[in-house]
Amino acid sequence: MSSAASTSQSFFSRERSVAEHGFNRWLVPPAALAIHLCIGMAYGFSVFWLPLSRAVGVSEPKACPAEMSFFDSVVTTSCDWKISMLGWTFTLFFVFLGSSAAVFGHWLETAGPRKAGLAAAACWCGGLLISAAGVYLHQIWMLWLGSGVIGGIGLGLGYISPVSTLIKWFPDRRGMATGMAIMGFGGGAMIGAPLADKLMSYFATPTSVGVWQTFVAMAAIYFVFMVGGALGYRVPRDGWTPEGWTPPTAAANKMVTSRHVHLDVAWKTPQFWLLWAVLTLNVSAGIGVIGMASPMLQEVFGGHLIGLDIGFSDLSPDQKKKIAAIAAGFTGLLSLCNIGGRFFWATGSDKLGRKTTYAIFFVLGFFLYAAAPWAATQGNVILFVLFFCIILSMYGGGFATIPAYLADIFGTHHVGAIHGRLLTAWSTAGVLGPVLVNYIRDYQLDHGVARDAVYNQTMYILAGLLVLGLVCDLAVRPVAERLFMTDDQVAAEKKTTVAAVAREEAEAHADFEDFVEEGAVAEAAAAEARRVDARRNGGARALLILAWAAVGVPLAWGVSITLQKTFVLFH
Incomplete structure (x- = not known):
């Protein structure tokens, strides 16, 4: 049991995420984008406000009595929430994003981006599941707690998780590297908002607006992408610099x-x-x-x-x-x-x-x-x-x-x-x-x-x-x-x-001395090393294409949807 725990701990540690020789640094930006495109849905959460404002009435909002107290309106199951109450979720998002980034920033540097990315996935997707339960039970405090507080902490962890790593991988292009990742946070709503709209339409019934089911579905989708992104993080070895850069x-x-x-x-x-x-x-x-x-x-x-x-x-x-x-x-x-x-x-x-x-x-x-x-x-x-x-x-x-x-x-x-x-x-x-x-x-x-x-x-x-x-x-x-x-x-x-x-x-080249004793053996070893590198490079290229496609295709879909809406402005 202790051995298994030790193995698990070492796998998630910063040391286990140190890149091996020959790692392609261009695999790190799509890993960062995978997380930022998911948490960026925070910008698009307003797509849920109108459906949630009629979660009880379904076809029309069912207003609460004017004399109802604020506390009663938070726990009631007999009438609908006002959009002004739902909007507090958006405020909580960014309050807890900033505060969690400030509190956990130092921990991130020691724990590494992999742990931070996985923690972000657990908080953001777990928060969506708590919100789903809150919508199902019609308890708005669960929505505030789930998406606003816990999800907000996930936003902070996910937002800062790639920054230090990308800057270290791209000392020659710091701005471009962070721009690629943080671009994903701005683009998350372009994917998430139309996706949520389609899911709500699919799950809607005469007795349900389809929001809690959409939260569950999106939590599952986001968890897959965010875990994939977190496991894709690598940090450079101490002293690493891009080839030819000073x-x-x-x-x-x-x-x-x-x-x-x-x-x-x-x-x-x-x-x-x-x-x-x-x-x-x-x-x-x-x-x-x-x-x-x-x-x-x-x-x-x-x-x-x-x-x-x-x-x-x-x-x-x-x-x-x-x-x-x-x-x-x-x-x-x-x-x-x-x-x-x-x-x-x-x-x-x-x-x-x-x-x-x-x-x-x-x-x-x-x-x-x-x-x-x-x-x-x-x-x-x-x-x-x-x-x-x-x-x-x-x-x-x-x-x-x-x-x-x-x-x-x-x-x-x-x-x-x-x-x-x-x-x-x-x-x-x-x-x-x-x-x-x-x-x-x-x-x-x-x-x-x-x-x-x-x-x-x-x-x-x-x-x-x-x-x-x-x-x-x-x-x-x-x-x-x-x-x-x-x-x-x-x-x-x-x-x-x-x-x-x-x-x-x-230690990484422990066997090298054994190969240089005779010139012929060294030459044969070098040839074998070149063949191994060729096979590795072929696999790395395929992985690079898949990684960028995984984030590029959804982003392109979101951009196309947004452009269709934009054309109305100039029609």
């Missing part, structure tokens, strides 16, 4: 270090809090727009979206349905820009530098936010949409670029844990951005401002936030030399030394 010297780029800052030191530095502010301000501006994209387009342009010179308030119910369909296309287009921006901007940051990339976000974003009201007053829908497509690409790009920025400033040894702490900025922005957009809108409506002008003041305020972000970004400087860990400290944390690495290499 680290940049300090003189060549002072903003990229080859040293390491400890987590306990990093989060106390001015650089950490400046980058925290950079992420908070960039995300606050974008996330507020995401939450209000559909009503914003409808209220700003009203009947102009369907060729009528009337405002939103003067539209008939049928006309409002038509412009709602157009606004859905706008939302889909923004999602594509959010996803594409994560890869485009993060990859571009490898050439431009992280500081310059963020400066572009803030300067360009300022002008676009400030110009959006002008585009609205001109009635130019295409220009208005273009502005926000670029804005949302930079919103996604900010998420994908920040891990590489952290690695540049603090080194790679603790970057996963540091990134976890920094994601509390996301939780903060998730409250700040929507509050700014929603409450300023409501305040102006209450004071008689026309619907087509209620977002103007908001755009100027968001532009101001970006100015503050630019100031913070420009203030970032290299970390003081005294704050870096010594080589001995790094070696002690890795529990290895140069001598230990040498011993590991010697």
Whole structure:
């Protein structure tokens, strides 16, 4: 029994996930995508709100008595939940994503990405099963606990699990590597939302809206993909570098270090809090727009979206349905820009530098936010949409670029844990951005401002936030030399030394000495080694194609569905 437990423990340990010689580093990004595409469904959870708001009434919502207390509404089985109550699940997602990433970031660095990925799968999929039971029993607290709290912890673990690993595999392309993985989080809703819609339609009956069955089915599907992704993670050996690559010297780029800052030191530095502010301000501006994209387009342009010179308030119910369909296309287009921006901007940051990339976000974003009201007053829908497509690409790009920025400033040894702490900025922005957009809108409506002008003041305020972000970004400087860990400290944390690495290499090639005693034997051994490598490379290529197909095919399906909805905008 103890032997079996030891074997199991060693299999899930970080040491057992160290890549063997000749491992293809391009197998790691699809493993990361497999997890991020699953947990990214958090962005698409709103697809469940309307069906869940009539889980009891089925065809129509069954309203609760007005005098019912909040506690009674949480445990009642006789009437339906309000969408405002269901929306708390979304808030819990991102509160627990940021907090769990901060709490478990250091554990991830020692336990390794495999354990973290499996823990994320257990939390995210287990949370869906608890939510399914909550829907079946009509207990909304189980939905909050299952998906919001436990699922939110899974989001945090799954989100940060590949960051440190990918940065270490791609020191020459840090931005591109993290951009590929974090792109998956933005793309998860494009796959999950239409999949959930189809599953709910399949499971729906005259007495059920089909949500709890959909949760169970999606939990099973996601568990397979997430476990596959977690088991596909590998970490590079100590001292590994890509063939032919040499680290940049300090003189060549002072903003990229080859040293390491400890987590306990990093989060106390001015650089950490400046980058925290950079992420908070960039995300606050974008996330507020995401939450209000559909009503914003409808209220700003009203009947102009369907060729009528009337405002939103003067539209008939049928006309409002038509412009709602157009606004859905706008939302889909923004999602594509959010996803594409994560890869485009993060990859571009490898050439431009992280500081310059963020400066572009803030300067360009300022002008676009400030110009959006002008585009609205001109009635130019295409220009208005273009502005926000670029804005949302930079919103996604900010998420994908920040891990590489952290690695540049603090080194790679603790970057996963540091990134976890920094994601509390996301939780903060998730409250700040929507509050700014929603409450300023409501305040102006209450004071008689026309619907087509209620977002103007908001755009100027968001532009101001970006100015503050630019100031913070420009203030970032290299970390003081005294704050870096010594080589001995790094070696002690890795529990290895140069001598230990040498011993590991010697053990891996223990038989080599036996083959070099005679030239003919050595030549024969080399030929056999080449044949073995050829067979291995053939299998590795097949595995690489399968791995990318496993994530590429669902992503392509989600993109095609989104594009179909987007075409309505330009119809």
